[in-house]
Amino acid sequence: MIKGIGLDIVELPRIKQIIERTPRFVNRILTERERAIYEQLAPHRKLEFLGGRFAAKEAYAKALGTGIGGECELQDIAILPNELGAPKLYFKNELTNDFISITHTEQYAAAQVIILV
Incomplete structure (x- = not known):
């Protein structure tokens, strides 16, 4: 049985602008293990990876029903x-x-998450 569904989409040019303005954004979004993967990627793949992970995390929080923050x-x-x-x-x-x-x-970049009971 499905407990929650989350979907999110981000504009990669907007993510690129944020990274250029605020380099710490990468550390805010990615965990240490994710950053290790990110650092090994070519520049264009870094943007896709970060945008995809950001969308996925937002989608997961939506599926949980909590949103980002607190829990x-x-x-x-x-x-x-x-x-x-x-x-x-x-x-x-x-x-x-x-x-x-x-x-x-x-x-x-877009992501969908389905949480099962």
């Missing part, structure tokens, strides 16, 4: 690849059984 902070959520490269959700360092899909184009 669910950006640093509480990590999206890390499994052995095949598919994204897996971690909440407060615990692997969840929730479903996540992340996609991006040149202009947008």
